[in-house]
Structure formats: structure tokens, C-alpha cells
Amino acid sequence: METRDLIIVGGGPAGMAAALAARAAGVGDVLLLERDQHLGGILNQCIHPGFGLHHFKAELTGPEYADRFVELVKGDPGIEVRLRSFAVKLTKDRELSFLRPGALEEVKARAVILATGCRERTREMILIPGSRPAGVYPAGLAQKMVNIEGWIPGREAVIIGSGDIGLIMARRMALEGVKVKAVVEIQKTSRGLVRNVVQCLEDFGIPLYFQHRVAAIRGRDRVESVDVVRVDDGLKDIPGSGFKITCDTALISVGLIPENELLEMAGAEIDRRTNTPVAAEVNLTSIPGVFACGNACKVYDLVDWVTRDSGVAGRMAAEYLAGGKAV
Amino acid sequence: MSHDVIIVGAGITGAAIARELSRYRLKILILEKEAEPAFGVSKSNSGIIHAGTQNPPTSLKGWLCVEGNRLMREELSGDLGLNFVQCGQLIVVFDLADLPELENIKTEGEALGVKGLEIVDRAWLDKNEPNLGPDVKAALYVPSAGIISPYRFVYALIENAVKNGAELKVLHKVTAIRVKGKEGFEVVAGGEVYRARYLVNAAGLYADEISAMAGAATFKITPRKGEEYLLDKKREHIARHIVFPLPSKTSKGILIIKTSDGNPMIGPTAHDIGDKEDLSTSDEGLAEVLAGARRMMPSISGGDIIAYFAGLRPVSGKDFVIRHEDPVPGLVNVAGIQSPGLTSAPAIAVMAADILRKHGLALEPREEFQRARPRPAHLFQIPPEETRRLIGKNPSYGDIVCRCELVSAQEVRDAVKRGARTLDGVKFRTRAQAGRCHGGFCTTRIMKIMQEELGLPVTAITKRGPGSELIKEERE
Ligand SMILES: Cc1cc2nc3c(=O)[nH]c(=O)nc-3n(C[C@H](O)[C@H](O)[C@H](O)COP(=O)(O)OP(=O)(O)OC[C@H]3O[C@@H](n4cnc5c(N)ncnc54)[C@H](O)[C@@H]3O)c2cc1C
Ligand SMILES: Cc1cc2nc3c(=O)[nH]c(=O)nc-3n(C[C@H](O)[C@H](O)[C@H](O)COP(=O)(O)OP(=O)(O)OC[C@H]3O[C@@H](n4cnc5c(N)ncnc54)[C@H](O)[C@@H]3O)c2cc1C
Numbered sequence: 001m002e003t004r005d006l007i008i009v010g011g012g013p014a015g016m017a018a019a020l021a022a023r024a025a026g027v028g029d030v031l032l033l034e035r036d037q038h039l040g041g042i043l044n045q046c047i048h049p050g051f052g053l054h055h056f057k058a059e060l061t062g063p064e065y066a067d068r069f070v071e072l073v074k075g076d077p078g079i080e081v082r083l084r085s086f087a088v089k090l091t092k093d094r095e096l097s098f099l100r101p102g103a104l105e106e107v108k109a110r111a112v113i114l115a116t117g118c119r120e121r122t123r124e125m126i127l128i129p130g131s132r133p134a135g136v137y138p139a140g141l142a143q144k145m146v147n148i149e150g151w152i153p154g155r156e157a158v159i160i161g162s163g164d165i166g167l168i169m170a171r172r173m174a175l176e177g178v179k180v181k182a183v184v185e186i187q188k189t190s191r192g193l194v195r196n197v198v199q200c201l202e203d204f205g206i207p208l209y210f211q212h213r214v215a216a217i218r219g220r221d222r223v224e225s226v227d228v229v230r231v232d233d234g235l236k237d238i239p240g241s242g243f244k245i246t247c248d249t250a251l252i253s254v255g256l257i258p259e260n261e262l263l264e265m266a267g268a269e270i271d272r273r274t275n276t277p278v279a280a281e282v283n284l285t286s287i288p289g290v291f292a293c294g295n296a297c298k299v300y301d302l303v304d305w306v307t308r309d310s311g312v313a314g315r316m317a318a319e320y321l322a323g324g325k326a327v
Numbered sequence: 328m329s330h331d332v333i334i335v336g337a338g339i340t341g342a343a344i345a346r347e348l349s350r351y352r353l354k355i356l357i358l359e360k361e362a363e364p365a366f367g368v369s370k371s372n373s374g375i376i377h378a379g380t381q382n383p384p385t386s387l388k389g390w391l392c393v394e395g396n397r398l399m400r401e402e403l404s405g406d407l408g409l410n411f412v413q414c415g416q417l418i419v420v421f422d423l424a425d426l427p428e429l430e431n432i433k434t435e436g437e438a439l440g441v442k443g444l445e446i447v448d449r450a451w452l453d454k455n456e457p458n459l460g461p462d463v464k465a466a467l468y469v470p471s472a473g474i475i476s477p478y479r480f481v482y483a484l485i486e487n488a489v490k491n492g493a494e495l496k497v498l499h500k501v502t503a504i505r506v507k508g509k510e511g512f513e514v515v516a517g518g519e520v521y522r523a524r525y526l527v528n529a530a531g532l533y534a535d536e537i538s539a540m541a542g543a544a545t546f547k548i549t550p551r552k553g554e555e556y557l558l559d560k561k562r563e564h565i566a567r568h569i570v571f572p573l574p575s576k577t578s579k580g581i582l583i584i585k586t587s588d589g590n591p592m593i594g595p596t597a598h599d600i601g602d603k604e605d606l607s608t609s610d611e612g613l614a615e616v617l618a619g620a621r622r623m624m625p626s627i628s629g630g631d632i633i634a635y636f637a638g639l640r641p642v643s644g645k646d647f648v649i650r651h652e653d654p655v656p657g658l659v660n661v662a663g664i665q666s667p668g669l670t671s672a673p674a675i676a677v678m679a680a681d682i683l684r685k686h687g688l689a690l691e692p693r694e695e696f697q698r699a700r701p702r703p704a705h706l707f708q709i710p711p712e713e714t715r716r717l718i719g720k721n722p723s724y725g726d727i728v729c730r731c732e733l734v735s736a737q738e739v740r741d742a743v744k745r746g747a748r749t750l751d752g753v754k755f756r757t758r759a760q761a762g763r764c765h766g767g768f769c770t771t772r773i774m775k776i777m778q779e780e781l782g783l784p785v786t787a788i789t790k791r792g793p794g795s796e797l798i799k800e801e802r803e
């Protein structure tokens with residue numbers, strides 16, 4: 001089995017920052033695996049501005065922010081980028097298998113950084129009852145449909161949860177002529193950034209219902225309506241407060257979960273509630289020589305902090321490889 | 328255009344009958360109202376190949392279940408490349424005072440011909456089913472029970488029937504039936520008229536309406552709803568057997584079910600309802616299922632749930648309704664196929680063929696009948712060497728579409744080639760979108776593959792047939 005110095009799984013902002021930092025810290029050989037056909041991760045579908053205010057002191061869109069790193073990564077001969085390469089297995093001895101069109105490959109690494117990002121929490125995880133028609137999408141999937149494919153998922157939408165992706169999609173859909181009838185949030189405040197509540201909802205006259213929950217999704221083939229009910233401070237339904245909103249689309253924006261299945265497979269300790277690695281410090285895992293950074297390590301609001309912390313992960317890996325510290 | 332037999336309904340019952348009849352020199356037509364087979368009751372159930380226990384020894388469903396179980400183990404699973412897993416089942420009691428009830432189930436099961444039944448004590452359970460809660464005192468061990476993917480069972484039967492000459496028409500809802508005496512039936516479906524000497528009614532929840540259309544309003548179907556909750560694959564090994572409590576009057580109770588794709592499942596509830604289209608789940612159903620499952624295995628929690636659904640058992644009295652309707656010569660009803668209908672289907676099919684023969688249909692074997700159907704390739708089921716071989720044959724098996732369940736672009740293409748027309752159809756065949764992210768990552772990619780393979784605009788791609796289009800508009 002071939003052995004590489006550092007393998008990084010995931011070519012989003014976290015993986016790219018880690019690769020560049022590891023190189024700068026002296027690692028000679030980096031293999032960067034990305035399952036998609038492009039580097040950039042989730043940033044590719046975030047065509048709105050709001051990225052890089054801290055890191056670049058400039059307001060960039062997601063793809064613009066990503067491109068600045070893609071250029072650097074591609075220009076570095078010490079980083080081998082493999083696209084459409086999907087890591088499927090990792091052992092505690094850092095043996096990694098990945099699939100790509102045409103091959104199943106196995107490589108061993110002296111150090112591994114997992115930068116696999118997040119997936120979205122689903123309707124199923126918050127157990128919304130009712131039927132299961134077409135038109136219920138995680139907000140990030142709807143974002144991909146609209147921004148990458150140019151597909152408009154519906155005509156009248158309700159957003160469930162006020163996470164940033166939901167807020168941004170409320171605006172995005174409104175800009176595409178979709179009637180966004182409500183954002184329904186069970187808590188008293190938004191989980192999203194204040195600037196997003198203002199810029200995405202208030203500026204577009206989209207009602208935000210705090211302390212309300214969607215109690216059911218209705219419709220046989222396609223979403224027809226959602227049942228909404230008010231809740232008290234203990235999150236219990238307030239009797240008689242229920243009402244119905246007709247719509248053909250329900251977007252779910254109830255948070256992200258780190259993708260750490262590879263790490264779990266390798267036998268690392270994972271916090272079952274948050275799905276994050278259990279370790280003393282950010283970027284570390286319970287397996288020596290295996291690091292996690294970016295959204296796989298913990299959910300970040302801003303990509304700038306992903307870049308900063310992932311750079312630290314790259315340097316930690318370099319140090320580990322240099323045999324210096326028992327990280 | 329005339330057929331020997333028209334079968335209404337492409338659920339497990341219609342599919343099994345079509346495959347059984349395709350052994351003979353017959354022109355067979357299957358009419359199905361949905362966009363694909365298995366979109367009725369047969370897609371939403373527990374996937375258990377029951378042993379035959381928990382049925383009265385005199386019941387039709389009891390002996391058809393035992394025979395269906397045997398056919399699965401001895402013939403179909405091999406012939407059709409099915410992923411049948413004989414994991415066995417346990418029926419547990421929480422009070423040793425209930426032991427006589429277990430003895431009774433054992434005696435009744437043995438009368439039906441179920442083999443290997445054994446009452447086991449707590450020490451046996453500690454060794455063989457370690458996650459059971461402390462309240463469980465003893466159990467009946469039923470070794471011949473197993474699990475299967477219900478929709479892939481239907482698809483295998485239908486594909487094999489079609490391979491052997493049967494014709495399938497989906498999106499063909501039967502809306503009228505004219506009885507033409509000796510000439511048989513004229514069946515109106517999908518705007519066309521089809522003729523056949525014999526009509527087999529396997530229309531599930533709507534079998535009462537089809538029978539009435541043909542002039543035999545002899546029974547009524549009541550839906551009995553069952554809610555089921557799937558757990559994360561990480562909990563795959565929570566149970567080694569399918570675990571049952573003692574049965575109630577209307578159902579086998581809330582179970583802990585192993586599924587052949589790995590995710591354990593808990594459920595189903597059993598409540599008679601009025602609406603044949605009501606597949607909604609409820610907060611009450613969830614609470615009932617969790618309480619029932621946790622009584623047997625307290626370590627199961629709501630946080631393990633990754634998906635849920637409801638199914639409707641088509642119930643007409645206590646037993647199946649399988650008979651020739653004498654006042655309407657040529658009409659065979661195969662109705663009220665409640666649980667254990669999935670298990671019984673292969674035996675029901677043999678029985679239906681026999682009824683047809685008794686009523687004058689000549690069953691001449693076709694020498695060219697091909698009983699075998701190769702098992703479709705699924706990366707998630709095979710070892711790395713096999714994966715390598717597949718990718719060597721076709722690089723597209725290395726192109727992963729669904730990351731949660733490890734499904735390649737080629738598997739999605741294969742599914743479409745084998746008949747998938749909808750996102751649900753792709754999901755049922757391949758498991759793409761069936762994992763923890765629920766299609767968050769792969770839905771657009773699958774839609775594009777379907778678009779390519781089917782030559783459709785993306786606005787025509789549906790979740791489960793007309794009316795369930797996924798997007799409203801495509802922009803440049
Ligand atoms: C919809 C949305 C809107 C956002 N808006 C803003 C904003 O306005 N401003 C801001 O600063 N931040 C925003 N963020 C946050 C920021 O984009 C993320 O914090 C950042 O992209 C996380 O980077 P990452 O590299 O950890 O993960 P990702 O960008 O998700 O990258 C992970 C990469 O790993 C790959 N991968 C995963 N598993 C495997 C595997 N097994 N094998 C190979 N490759 C794999 C994936 O394909 C992906 O490319 C937003 C995030 C989202 C989701
Ligand atoms: C919750 C639940 C759990 C279960 N668990 C098990 C189990 O573990 N093991 C087991 O053995 N059994 C189980 N069952 C029972 C089993 O699922 C059913 O017995 C079986 O699926 C019935 O199959 P069917 O083909 O008769 O009906 P269906 O699958 O409903 O097929 C009938 C078909 O007819 C079509 N149709 C209806 N009307 C028309 C029309 N007018 N024109 C054309 N087509 C029409 C429908 O669209 C449908 O596809 C369970 C059932 C439920 C609900």
C-alpha cells in the first residue's frame with residue numbers, strides 16, 4: 001500500500017486552508033481528496049455576499065472566497081488534488097480507502113485531516129408528523145437547486161427554522177418570485193445572524209413567527225399546507241392557537257450536523273449529541289495523527305473562522321509529522 | 328387486443344401471481360394505477376417473512392404464511408437474487424404468568440407446520456439477545472422467520488414475470504369493468520380498453536371497488552393504519568432477532584424489526600381508519616411506538632430515529648379473501664391481504680393459479696420459462712474485491728452519488744433501466760436518499776441522471792408519480 005505524508009479529506013475552505021498551512025509549515029507531500037468535481041465545498045452554492053469580511057477585509061461571495069484559495073492550492077506542486085474521489089473508509093492506523101470513477105484505491109497516511117463539512121438536519125430529525133409529499137427540502141438542497149441548477153422548487157414556501165441557510169433562502173426565493181409566506185421558529189430568537197434577519201426577512205416583508213412550531217406537513221403528492229401552532233416558554237403547544245398556512249414547499253433549516261462517519265469508523269470517540277470529535281482541543285480527535293477541522297470539527301457561522309482554525313489544524317499535522325510534539 | 332388474464336394491481340400479491348402465471352403459456356397483462364409497482368401497501372410494511380406463528384391454526388392466512396415462508400427460503404430467495412436474511416424472531420413475555428400464552432402460540436404454530444419452536448429463558452436471552460430490558464422474562468424462539476426488502480421483492484417478481492412475457496402497464500388505473508359473459512371482461516384503464524377471459528383482482532385497498540365494478544360487491548376493505556419508525560444504521564446491531572411482544576386482538580404488537588438494509592425499525596401501530604389515502608404519521612403514533620419498543624429494549628431512543636412512514640393494511644374481516652366469484656365467472660378476488668400478506672404472496676399465487684385452473688384456464692408449462700433473475704449490484708452489500716471487479720467492468724460504479732448509503736451513479740442508471748421512473752423508485756431500488764441526510768446531497772444529481780436516462784425535462788421528474796413533481800420551473 002502506498003504511503004503519503006498527509007491526506008486531507010474534503011476540499012472545502014477547511015481542507016484547502018489546512019493543506020496550505022501544512023505546506024507552509026514544511027509538509028512536503030499532501031494529498032487532498034474531494035468527492036465533488038470542484039474544490040470549494042458548500043461555498044460554491046453560496047452566491048450571496050458576506051464572506052471574507054474578517055479574513056480578507058472585503059465582502060466576497062462564497063465562490064469568490066473559495067476561488068482565492070483554489071488558485072493557491074492549484075499553484076502548489078506539493079498538493080496533489082484528486083477530485084470526484086470519495087473517501088469511504090478510514091482505520092485507526094490511518095489506512096484510507098477511496099472510490100473514484102474507475103477505481104477503488106487504498107492509501108496509508110502518516111497523518112490525516114478530516115475536513116468533510118456538515119450535512120443538514122432533516123425534517124425527520126425533528127420528527128414533524130404528517131404526510132411525506134414532494135416539496136419538503138432541506139434549505140441547503142433548495143439553495144443548490146436554485147443557485148447551481150437554476151431550478152425553482154416551488155411557488156409558495158414556508159421556511160421551518162430560522163437558521164442562516166433558511167434566512168438566506170427566504171430572500172433568495174423571494175428574489176426569484178416565490179411567495180415566502182412565513183419563517184416559523186420554535187425558539188424566542190433566531191439561530192441565525194442578526195444581519196441575516198434584517199437583510200433577508202425584514203427588507204422583504206417576510207413574516208417571522210417566533211415561538212411557533214410546524215405541527216404537521218399536509219398533502220398527498222405535493223405539499224398543500226402546514227399546520228402551525230404557538231408554543232409557550234416550555235415549548236408546549238398553546239391550545240387553540242393552531243392555524244394553517246397553504247403552500248407548496250416547505251424548506252427545513254434547523255441546523256447542521258458535522259459529518260464524522262469516517263472518524264467514527266476509525267474508532268474515534270464522538271459526542272453522540274453533536275456528532276463532533278471528543279478531544280481536549282479544537283482540531284484534535286482521540287486518535288493520534290488524525291485531525292478534524294472546519295465544519296466537521298464544530299459548526300461555524302462564518303467561513304473566516306473556518307479558514308483561521310483550519311490553518312491551525314494544518315500546522316498541528318505538520319508538527320505531528322515532524323515528530324515534534326505529542327499532539 | 329386480448330389477454331388470457333388481466334391482473335389488477337402490481338403490489339406483492341399481483342406481482343407474485345403474475346410471476347407464477349408466467350410459467351405457463353398465457354398472455355398476461357398487469358394494470359397498475361401508480362407510476363411504479365410496489366407503490367401501494369407493499370411499499371410500507373415491516374418487511375418480515377413471518378414463520379406463520381400468531382395465526383389461528385384453521386386460518387387460510389396461517390397456512391399460506393407457512394408455505395410462503397418455505398417458498399422464500401427454499402426457492403425464491405435464490406432464484407430471484409433476493410437479500411432474504413433468516414434472522415429468526417423472539418416473542419417475549421414480561422411476566423412468567425404469561426408462559427401458557429407462549430405455549431399456546433407454540434402449539435398453534437406447530438399445528439400449522441412451523442418448525443423449530445422453542446421456549447427460551449432469561450439466561451438464553453442474555454446470551455443471544457443482550458440488549459433486552461430487565462422486564463423481559465422469557466420468550467418463544469422462532470427460527471424460520473426472516474427479513475427482506477419488501478419493494479425489491481416486488482420488483483424482482485415483476486421483472487421476472489415481464490422477462491417471461493407478462494406485460495405491465497403503469498399509470499393505468501382501472502376505472503370501469505364490463506362483464507361480457509363467456510367472452511370474459513372488458514377493462515377500461517388509462518383511456519384504453521383491454522379484454523381478457525379471466526380477471527384477477529389484487530387491488531389491495533381498492534379490491535372491494537374493483538370487485539364491485541365487476542358486479543360482485545361481496546366484501547368491504549377497511550384500512551388499518553400502521554406507523555413505523557426507522558433508526559439510524561449505527562444502531563444496526565441493537566437486536567439480533569426480530570423482537571415481538573405477545574400479540575393483541577388486532578395486531579402482532581409493537582416490534583423491534585431488523586431490516587435487510589441494516590437500519591432497525593420500530594412499529595407498527597394498528598388502528599382502523601376511514602380514509603384509504605391517509606398515510607400521515609402522528610405524535611401519538613410515535614409515542615405509542617417508542618413506549619412499546621422501549622419496554623423491550625430501553626436503550627432505544629427518539630434520537631435514533633431517521634425516518635418514518637405509515638402503511639395501511641387492507642382488512643376485510645379476520646382472514647384473506649381468495650376465491651372465484653361464482654356469479655361472475657372468471658373473476659378471482661385476491662383481497663383483504665392484510666398481514667402476513669408479504670410473506671404469503673408466493674403461496675397465494677400458487678393458490679390463485681389453482682383456482683384459475685379449476686375454473687377452466689389451461690395451464691400449459693412454457694419450456695422457456697426462466698426462473699432465475701440475476702441480483703442487481705449494490706455496493707453497500709458487497710466486499711471490496713467485488714467492488715473492484717464491478718468498477719473494472721464499468722468505471723461508473725466508482726462514481727458515488729449517495730454518500731450516506733454508498734450508491735454509485737451506475738446503480739442509479741441500472742435502476743432506471745430496470746424500471747424506476749420516480750425518485751422514490753430509485754430510492755427503493757438503490758437506497759440512494761434513504762440514509763441520514765435524506766437526499767440533501769444527492770437529490771439533484773439523481774434528478775440529472777434520470778433526466779438523461781429518461782429524456783425528460785427536469786420539471787417532469789417526480790417523487791412518486793404525476794402530481795409530485797419536484798420543481799416548478801427551470802431557468803436558463
Ligand atoms: C448554506 C450556507 C450558507 C452560509 N453562509 C455563510 C455566509 O454568508 N458567510 C460566512 O462566512 N459563512 C457562511 N456559511 C458557513 C461556511 O460556508 C462554512 O462554515 C464553510 O463552508 C465550512 O467549510 P468546510 O470546509 O468545513 O465544509 P464544506 O464547505 O462543507 O466542505 C466539505 C467538503 O468535503 C467534501 N467531502 C465530504 N465528505 C467527503 C468524503 N468522504 N470524501 C471526499 N470528500 C468529502 C465535500 O464534498 C465538501 O466539498 C454558510 C454555510 C452554508 C451551508
Ligand atoms: C404497517 C404494515 C406492516 C406490515 N408488515 C408485514 C410484514 O412484516 N410481513 C408481511 O408478510 N406482511 C406485512 N404487512 C402486510 C403486507 O404489506 C400486505 O399484506 C401486502 O403488501 C398487500 O399487498 P397487495 O399486493 O395485496 O396490496 P398493494 O401492495 O396495495 O397492491 C395493490 C395494488 O393495486 C393497485 N390498484 C388499486 N386500485 C387500482 C385500480 N383501480 N387500477 C389499477 N391498479 C389499482 C394499487 O396502486 C397497488 O399497487 C404489513 C402491512 C402494513 C400496513
